[in-house]
Each structure stands twice: as C-alpha cells, then as structure tokens.
Amino acid sequence: MTASLQKTQVDLAGLMRVLGEALYSTPFVAIRELVQNGHDSCTRRAKESTEPFEPKIQVRTRPGELIIEDNGAGLTLEEIHTYLATVGRGYTRTLREKGGGDDLIGYFGLGFLSAFAISHRVEFWTCSFQAPGLAHRFVSVSGESYSVVVAANRAVGTQVRLFLKDEMPMLGDPAIVETWLRKYCCLLKHPVALNGGVAVNAEPPPWRRQSELSDLRYKTLSLAFARHFENVFDPIATIPVNRADYAVQGMLWIQDGGSFASSDNRNLSVFVRGMLIGEDERNLLPRWAGFVGGVIESTLLQPTASRESLRNDDAYEFIAGVLQQALVSGLRQIAESDPASWRRILSRHNESLLAAALVDATLFKLVGDDVTVRTTEGDFTMPALLERCNGTVYLSYEERAGVESMLLKALKQPIVLGCRFAAGPFCARYAQAHGAPIVVLGTDTGAETLFRPSDLARDEIAVLEACFFAADRDVLVRQFDPPFLPFAVLTNPEAEIRRRLESDEADRRIGQAVLGLARQFTAGIAQQKLAKVYVNAANPVIRELLQLSNERRTQAVAALQPLLSLCADARGTPDMERALTDFGNALLTLLRDGP
Template sequence: MEETTLEAAGATEIRRAGVDLNGLMTVLGKHLYSTPVVALRELVQNAHDSLVRRRLEQPDWVEPGRIEVHGDAGNGIVRIIDTGAGLTQREIHDYLATVGVGYTRGLRQTGEDDEGLIGMFGLGFLSAFVLARRVTLRTTSYQTPTLGHCYVSSNAEQYTVSPMPARAIGTEVLLELHADFQHLAQEAHLRDILGRYCALLREPIYIGHDAQPINPEPPPWRPRDGVVLHPLQAQRRAVEFAARFERNFEPICAVPVRAAPGSDGVGLLWVQDGATYGTSDNRNLSVFVRGMLLDDDARDLLPPWAGFIGGVIESNRLTPTASREDLQRDEAYRSVQHALGEALIEGLAEVARQQPEAWRRVLARHNEALLGAALCDERLFQLLMEHVRLPTSQGDMKASELPSRGALHVILDSGGGFEEMLFRAMGVPVAHGHRYAVVPFLRRWAQAKGMRLVELGTEQGNRALFKAGSLPEADIAWLQQHLGDGEQLLPAHFSPIELPVVVVPDREAELKRRLEDDDNDKRVSMAALRLARQFTARIAAREVSRLYINLDNPAVQALLAAMRSGNPQAEAAARLLRSLKIIVSAQGRAQDAGTGSGDLNRAFADIAVALQQMLQAPR
C-alpha cells in the first residue's frame, strides 16, 4: 500500500497556538485596565472567592471570614491576607500559574453558589504583575492543613513553588510594588480605593489594624435579620447611603430599585440637589456585579431624560467585559436598563405622594429637566402636568395658569417679538416657546385638557390674532404709500383697539433668507444646511413682514376719514403713524422689521417734521 502523507492527502496540519506571556502582560498593563489600581480589586476579589469556596467545600467551617489589606509605605509593600480555602501545590500549578484558567469559573460552571462567586476569566492574579516587580504568595489549604507552600515570581513567566511551614488556613499575597506604584502602599490610599470597589462585598475587609471594616453595613436594600425600620428611618438611611456615592451633589430623596421580571438588579436611585437645565446630564450610576464595583459611570443604564439622577445597583446577571470595568450590552443589560426606568418613574410618583417637602425641592431644582421628562412617558406626564412651571412673559407659571381669552398662547420666537408686546398690553401671559420642551409640553397639555393652543408667529397663530377686514383698493394704495416700508399691508380687526398698527414678521420667509445667506455656510454644518434648505425651498419668496392696520382703532379711523375728505393734514398724520409703527416694531424686535438705529432716528425726525407741519397749518 502506498504511503500517504498529510500534504499528499490535502489535509491541513493542526498546530497548537503559543502564548507570548510578555506581550500579554503588556496588554494587561497598558490596555486592558483603565487604571492599574484595578489589580488591587482583582486580588481582593480572589480573596473573597476563596472564602466563598471554603464555605462551599468545608461545610463544618462556620467561623466568620476575614480579609486584611496591609500597607508598608516605607518599603513599598502591600499584603492581602484571607482566611479562605487556601491552595494545594497542584492548585497553584493548575490555576494560579495558568493564564485564563480559574478555579472560581469551574465552580460556577458546576452550578455551585453562582451568586456568591465573582471571578470569571482567570486573569485576576496575573494583574498583580501590573503593579508589582515581585509577587510572593504563601498559602495553606484546608485540604492539607499541615503543609504550606510559597510561590514567588517576578514576571509571571517563570515562578518557583517551595515548601514552607504551614500557616493558618488561607492565603497571603505580598506585592513588592514598582516605583511608580509605591504610593499605593499608603493605607489611606488603600482605604479610598478598596472602600469604593468593595463597598458591597459581604465579607468584611479590614485595612491595616483598623477595628472597623471598610464595608461595615449592608446596603439599604439588603434586609437586616430581625430589624424592621420605620419608613422615615428607612428614608433617612437610604439618603445617607446615597451621600456616600454621590460625588458632586447632596441627595434630596432616594427611591428603591427592586428585582423585576427579566432583571435581578436591586439598589437605590436618588435625585440630586443641584439645579439643572433641560439638557444637563449629571447622571451617575455605580454598578456592582456580585458585590464588586464594575463600573462607576454606567450612566447609559439610566433613561436619557434623567440627567439629575444618581444611583447604585447590584446584579448577578450582568456580564462584565474581560477588564471587569464595563458591561456587555446583552439581554440582561437591556432588562436592567428597562427596570431602572420603571423604578424611577414609580419612585418619583411615590415621592410626590409620600414626601411632599422633598417633592417640592425636586420640582424647584429640576423644573426644566422634568418638563422634558414629562414628554418621554405618559405616566410622567400625568404626574407632572399640574406641577412643572413654564417660562412666560409674566414669569414662571403652571400651565393651568396660562389660559386666557379661551386659549393658551405661546410665542415661538426667542426675541420676544411684537406678539409678546401685544399680549402684555392685553394682560395675557404668553409662554416662551423657544425654551426647552415648552411647545411640545403645551401641545400635549392642551390636548389633554381639550383646550386651544395658539402658537404665535405661525400662520395659524396670526389668523387667531387678526380678523381680516376690508378697504377699497384706493385706500390700501394710499396707506401703503404713506405707512408702508415694503411690508404687505393688511386691514384687520384686533385687540387692543388702542394699538393702531402692528408689523408682523413672516418668520418662515426670514428663515429662508437667513439659511440662504452665504454666511450661514460658515456657521452651520453642510449636512444640516442641506436639510434646512430642502425645507425652505418650498417657501415662496414673499414680503419679509406684514403690516396690519387696526380698523377698530380711533386714530386709524380718523386718518382714513381725513384722507377721504381731502384734509391737507392727512399726510402729516400718516407720517406720525408711520413713525409710531417703526418705534413699536423696534420695541417688539428690531430685526423683525429690519429696523436699525438709522430707521429709529428717521422715525424720530419724522415725528418732529409732522408736528411742525400740523402746528403751522392754517386754522
């Protein structure tokens, strides 16, 4: 039979991939972790899992577990000691010194106490070499309590394991820190770092010879055996807990996060005591997975409208990335995200019902942000529709205080405009529609109440303000000649009757003109400019503004009568009225009518000329 080789048979030779441990250490040190101090968290995590393992595998061990972290700043040494399961010599070789293999992950895969174990990737111990120039581990396993073993390595690639006298069951890891990290041997730094990462671990962690652990009390959502708190005590405890995590603000009130269908996330959310604008984003959320801090800036788990909310949650189902500093965006992530939004909406409603003083503070600090939040969920709208206040020409007011003359009025322009001046004369409040979320909120509010909303500055708004009137063509031509400055002149009936003329800008035409100005190319991105011009291309070229003549005004009636009777003073009176038009238009908003300082000066001069003509006329 003819010999056949792999190559002749067309087969591909299978080879085992190698691992460049030195390159892997570079990845760990410079790229995997956002900060090298995460290595301290990983080593405390190993100590924690060793305690959990001992309880699982040695049921008769009922002593309280203990983790100690000692710093020797003079020598640049950190020691991490636990009373956990310890390691046999074989386990040192199989798990401690093998990259990517972890005893904890093996326990989890067998279904052993999945909720108590933290480790997943078998990289935790390797991270020690990010901080240390040499790592020494001394251990005695509960399985071989008369034997001790000492592991020593300076680079994780080569190591020694030698026998040593048995120590107390458990493990001690000694880090001889690189020069750049020797400050971490100061116990004040250790308290700060581990107090943040390990705040929710169930096993007590002591720094140096401290009498109290850095994680002394369970968080508010974990029940205390036999302890039932009064609701006021529970609220106070929750706010005190929140204050430990809120970095920039004082918490006003806190709302619980409870496990929900599809989400095991539990914790606490709170409202920050710091005034916000509608677009402010001060969200901060710390996420603990199996009791260890994974991400202290997981703001994307909170609703986008919740820019005034902080929080702490813990979960056993959220999946960390390999660096254990971020979370995978999987189904568990989305379920927790939804549950947090639900908890926040329900919690705010509960605060409104049960904590009126806190609710008033929430409304005062975050009125504008809540105005936008009300548009994101019907339940929020129902909760807030009678509470939030809107900016108006008469100060901040609730929507229920705005209706006048059978409608709510909102001005869309940012400069006040003639409408605000007009309604101020009538004593009618006008909401400022250019402010954050005002127009959509009022549209929704008016619809819910079955009321009419007049959006001033639009065609619909102008029709509501000005009732069309009629004049002979000859009268319109004369008024256009003596009162007009290029506007479209329209006879109308409007209030107050004391106001003879009003110049109304055509804001759609103005938008077209501004966007087609070449200077806008310097200020607006080309993509946004193209989209805007697609809209304005449909706007026909027309007068920039309209001049409404109030046919109910006595002065206008007298002017028309004088013109029709041939009174020689009609032109002088028209000059006065035209000057008034310019001044009123400038007061409403100068650019609406194109009136600058030259137009105003000319108007004042025309007043003087008209008065002189009228005074010099024969009697």
C-alpha cells in the same frame, strides 16, 4: 502546495506583560482582584466544608509590602498547578459552570495576574481545608515561572504577600489602601478589614436592611450612603431600586445642583456579586437623567475581562429599562409624599425635566403640571398659564418682540418664549393633551387668530384701504385688541432681505461675490410686499375717519402715517427722524386749517 495544520504559538512573556500591566486601567485594581480571590475562597469553603467557620479577609500594609490573607478554602498542590499557575483557568468559573457558584465573584481566571503589575515578587502561602496538615509556598518573580515547596504548617486559608515595585509605594500606604477597600468592598458579604481594624463593609447598605428600619432611619442612612458615592453634589432625595424579580437592587438619588437640559452629571456605580465593577456606568440611566446618581448591584450584568466595565448586552439594556421605570416611579413617590424635596427638585432641574418629559410619556404625565415655562410675564406652570390666558397658549419663536407680542403684552397676556430649550414642543404637547388652542405668533394662523374680521361694510373697508395704500405693503382692515391701537404692522422678513440686498448700500458693505450669491437666492423670492398693515376697525380714531370729508380725511391720514411706521415690528425698523418730522408737519397743517 499542500496546506498543513499548525499549532498557534504563545509568547508567554508578552502575554503576561499585556495581561498583568495593560489589562487594568489603574494599579489599585490589584487590591480588588486579590481581595475578591480571598472572598471567593471563603465562599467556597462555606459551600464545600462541613466544618463551621467565620469567614474573614484581612489586608495588611507595610512599607513596600501589601498582604492579603483569608481563612477560606485554600489550595491543594494540584489546585496550585491547575488554577493558580494556569492563565485563564479559575476554580470559581468551574464551580459556576457546574451550577454551584452563583454567588462567587470571579470568572475569567485572570485576577491573580494583577499582582505582577504592582510587585516584583509574589509569595503565596496556602493550606487547603481538604488537607489541613499540609501547607505550600508558591513563589514567582515575573509570573512566567514559579516554584512550589512544602511549607511550615499553618491555618487553613491563604496569604498573598506582594513585594511592591519601587514605583508603587502608595499601595503600602494604609490611608490610600483603606480608601480603595471602602470603594471596592463596601457591599461584600464576608468582612474585609485593614490592619486589624473594623471591617470596611461592617455596615450593610440601606436597601439590604430596609425591612428592619423605620422610614426616617432609612432615609437618613440612604442619604449618608449616597454622599459617599456622590463626589460633586449633595443628594436631595434617594429612590430605592428593589426588584428581586429582576435581580437588581440599590438606590438612585437626585443631585442638589442646578442643571440644564444639556447637563450630564449622571454617575452610576455597579456592583456584581458584591464587588464594584463599573464606577461610571451612566449609560444604564436614561439620557435625560443628567441630574441623577446611583449605586446598584445585580447578578444579571456581566463584566468584561478587565472587570472594570460591563458588557453591553441584552441584560444591560434590560436593566437600563428597569432603572428608568424605578426613577420615574420614585419621582412620583417624592412628588406625592415629600413636597418639600419635590419643590427643590423642580427648582434645580426644571429645564432638564421639561426636556425629559418630551421623551418619556410617563414622566410627562408626572411633571407636566409642575414644571414651568418662561414667558414674557415671568415663569408659569401650564395650568396657571392657561388660566391667565383664558385657555389659550400663545407661543413665539422670535427672539425680539414683534407687533403681535406687543399687542398681547398690552393685554397682559403671557407669551411663551419658544426659543428656550424644549419650551415650544412641550407647550404644543401639553396643549394637545388638554384640548387647548395654541397660537404661534409670526404665522398666518396666529395672525388670523389675533386679527379678526371687522364688522364694517365693504365700502367702508375700501375707504380705509385706500387711505393707507402704498405699493410696498398690503392693507387689511381687521379688528383686534387693545382697541386703542390704530395699526399693527408686520414686516415680511424675506421681502425686507431682498430690499436691503438690492440697495446701493448693500453694494458698499458686502463683497461682490457674496452679494451675487445672495441675489441669486433672493431672485427666487416672488415680488412680495414689504409689510402687512392691519388697520384696527375697533379703534375710535379709525372709525372717525369714515365720518370726515375727503379733504379732512386726507389731512388726518397724513398725521397718522408716521404713527403707522412707528407701529411696525422689530424687523421693520422705522426712520425715527423722518417719521417724527412728517408727524409734526401734518399736525401743523391740521392746527392751521382749523375745524
């Protein structure tokens, strides 16, 4: 069978329905698209006409109607057929491709279709500056067909009159329309007014006026502008983004609301050539910046066909890098010049900045000395912590206090709670950067740091090891602080689990199938001792044991054994009743035998 080349057919009715009704997420986008067409028409007239004029766009509302009028270039009859009535073809794109339309907003030639999503009839009155004595009236009901007739003479420009669908009455409400105009059009170059009032974009954004404003006035206007876009939190401080070399400008701000490392309240509005394109382009901000909002404008960023979001291309990634640099630089500027705002930022976003510092080396240098970590003695900055602990960082990942923690607490040495988000890695990086030792409690290295070798002779050590020997524990004679503690007992968690699973009590409390699986696991654990007993050779009582006769030493050790049980860490929960009973009996023996 011979293949034949066929021409693709287009279902115009279906295409118009998809483009007009499903392309945009909200009917209010029609306001933006039609105002944008009027704005581009004014820009075109300014470029191509030799006669001076004052560009303006006027939006009018009536019950059941929405009217957008401009005094821009207008359209000739040929241009009506070529551009207005041809889906996907726009004069702005043609002009831009010729190199003369970098400041034009439109591109895809689809914006006029939004009119059919909100209206059942569209009337388009236009007069071109190229033929100022000839006006035309374009009428379409569905967008699939249209009629054009010569109309009564009118001023150069265009009027689009929309007869709203019954389900779109809100588009004839002036208060609602004004809200959306202020959102979409606040950065446009040409004035856009509603019902003859003051232009919604009469006041340019602060960054366009920064050179003419005092620092105080700029700060005041910037905060006011930020509040207009920040829907949840009040801004603490603003950060300018002014990189003409990267075709991006605007501002970022720090939100005045408490955050955690898992919080993500980023919000970023992006304008392209003065028109709002993306209301929530948060991915242009660093992932760690969950407490940052912003508004930027850029000519590098490219909108998608619906112009409600941006293409994630190389330019997008590049601008994201520029914003990250601006944010870190701005935070540094706030820290140096506005200490009051910097303190507020630290108090609201300490944990977020703690985590952020781990993924951004520049930010780590900025906030490393200022953020705090939670310890057993309260919150400390790292410099204050090192000063308190004589240059050493003590870190624990245990949720419950162990013996090592108890020792340091007795010495009033703060221990960083490593179980708090990002605290452990942050302390490790800070300690490494400043050449400070870090002692992780619950590890062999940590134990070696706290429990130092004793100064006793080998035979004296052997005597003490024999005094406190038991089959289920290792006895180590060491010296540690504070000296008033005779023992420190560290339970082996894996051996403790094995002991419990092998007990008769476990058989009663745990299902046999689950217990069998657990015992298969613990069978792989070597026959480890349940605990390590550190005998403190610096303790006066322990040293006195070496001076006693064997009989008296035996009696004294019997009195000390219950105390040894009570000195175990949280994992080795003692039998309190038995320990106290044994202690009482041993003390009675000492009292009755006398000296």
